[in-house]
Amino acid sequence: MDGSCFEEGQRKPRATSSSVLNINVGGRTYHLTYQAVATYPNTRLGRLVTSTDRRCQLGLCDDYAVQGDEYFFDRDPAVFQLIYNFYASGVLQVQNELCPRSFLEELSYWGVRLKYTPRCCRICFEERCDELNDQLKVQEELRAQAAVQESEALFCHMRYAAQRWRLWNLMEKPFSSTMAKVMGVASSFFVLISVVALDKTTGELRPVLEHVETFCVAFFTLEYILRLLSTPDLHRFVSSALNAVDLIAILPLYLQLFLELFIDETHTGGHGSQHEHEIEKVGRVGKVGQVLRIMRLMRIFRILKLARHSTGLRAFGFTLRQCYQQVGCLLLFIVLGITAFSAMVYTVEHDAVSTNFTSIPQAWWWAAVSLSTVGYGDMYPETHLGRLFAFLCIAFGIILNGMPISVLYNKFSDYYGKLKAYEYTAIQKDRGKKTKNSHTNVTRREKSNTKSGKIRAGGCPQITHMGGSKLREEP
Numbered sequence: 001m002d003g004s005c006f007e008e009g010q011r012k013p014r015a016t017s018s019s020v021l022n023i024n025v026g027g028r029t030y031h032l033t034y035q036a037v038a039t040y041p042n043t044r045l046g047r048l049v050t051s052t053d054r055r056c057q058l059g060l061c062d063d064y065a066v067q068g069d070e071y072f073f074d075r076d077p078a079v080f081q082l083i084y085n086f087y088a089s090g091v092l093q094v095q096n097e098l099c100p101r102s103f104l105e106e107l108s109y110w111g112v113r114l115k116y117t118p119r120c121c122r123i124c125f126e127e128r129c130d131e132l133n134d135q136l137k138v139q140e141e142l143r144a145q146a147a148v149q150e151s152e153a154l155f156c157h158m159r160y161a162a163q164r165w166r167l168w169n170l171m172e173k174p175f176s177s178t179m180a181k182v183m184g185v186a187s188s189f190f191v192l193i194s195v196v197a198l199d200k201t202t203g204e205l206r207p208v209l210e211h212v213e214t215f216c217v218a219f220f221t222l223e224y225i226l227r228l229l230s231t232p233d234l235h236r237f238v239s240s241a242l243n244a245v246d247l248i249a250i251l252p253l254y255l256q257l258f259l260e261l262f263i264d265e266t267h268t269g270g271h272g273s274q275h276e277h278e279i280e281k282v283g284r285v286g287k288v289g290q291v292l293r294i295m296r297l298m299r300i301f302r303i304l305k306l307a308r309h310s311t312g313l314r315a316f317g318f319t320l321r322q323c324y325q326q327v328g329c330l331l332l333f334i335v336l337g338i339t340a341f342s343a344m345v346y347t348v349e350h351d352a353v354s355t356n357f358t359s360i361p362q363a364w365w366w367a368a369v370s371l372s373t374v375g376y377g378d379m380y381p382e383t384h385l386g387r388l389f390a391f392l393c394i395a396f397g398i399i400l401n402g403m404p405i406s407v408l409y410n411k412f413s414d415y416y417g418k419l420k421a422y423e424y425t426a427i428q429k430d431r432g433k434k435t436k437n438s439h440t441n442v443t444r445r446e447k448s449n450t451k452s453g454k455i456r457a458g459g460c461p462q463i464t465h466m467g468g469s470k471l472r473e474e475p
Helices: 014-019 034-038 044-050 054-059 077-089 100-110 119-150 161-172 178-199 206-230 234-239 241-262 274-285 287-308 311-322 324-349 360-371 384-402 405-457
Strands: 020-025 028-033 063-065 070-073 462-466 470-474
Touching: 020 034, 020 044, 028 034, 028 077, 034 044, 034 077, 044 100, 077 100, 100 119, 119 311, 119 405, 161 178, 161 206, 178 206, 178 287, 206 241, 206 287, 241 287, 287 311, 311 324, 311 405, 324 360, 324 384, 360 384
Parallel strands: 020 070
Antiparallel strands: 020 028, 063 070, 462 470
């Protein structure tokens, strides 16, 4: 041990007590020399021994005993033991048993920086902090969902609070009641029906399927309006990704109907099918027709409505949000690989006879297909050098595709497990409330029956007919 520091229980002469700092942390006494503490003047104890203002010194501690010249600190003694060893050795150790956040809070209080830890310990500690922050993000998101879905107090200040609360449970909590389950199954059923109708919008069944699609959109519109009317927080409702998907699912049809008002409805001469007349009509309107095509294409996003009733899809969306940096790096590497290998192959293949590599943009498709290890075979190099570049492109694609799998899978499995546990807890909580309410109702009925029985037995007269003419009172 360093000779300038003294542990608890060591005997020291009273003559040198003026050069020793006596501190009490959480009931444990420590002794440090002023020289050892003053080596780090930016720490709390360093400012305590270097300050000449008595008021400032007392402001740095929680209490002070004049008799023993002892400063008291109401902090964690387990963490301060590491601080004490830091003043003795100049190295700050980190224990894995300590909570990273609590440890950082204690370091901030004592003014000791994390840079004094060894590099190996600091790397492990920072990894633990990152893992903890990721876990806290998941918990915060789940807690935010629970705060909206389970807090009945949010509806107290609203009009028709009881009705809106029941409507909210019906639309947002599929396991809250039998009717809510039916609503969730119906929503998923209409999503699948609308997607099938979208895929079959050509042929003889097209008019019938268009009516089916219109009916599905009407159901989605009613569902969205009911959610909007029952929400306790309009800002959170608008900013929700799932609600944005619901809006995208119904907007294309209404925008299409609105834009068709500007189309000239004059009858087209000649004979032809309805599909040919629509193509001719779209050709006349120009830019409006292009917008209509985009609107029709946007209808495919209805399939994303299943994320509201699918735990896996919601976990996948959260995984992409949490790993946007890794996904962004992956896309960047893909773009770099496509650009580099397409230029290489074009350079050695554009002079070949009957080659498909007529330009670098044409080679982009080949590079994208090869980099993803799909290999359609519609374009392939014929020279030896071009085949070497193709092999390097495929090898680079295999390495690139394997890099983010472990990170994405760990994030996905972790969040999926927590989301399923949260849903199970919510279901059990709803069942517990129903059981409690049923027991309460039974108890109330039993009390009312007991009370009425006591009233009848307590002397209330009952009048009965005797012989049709005489009356007798029975107690």
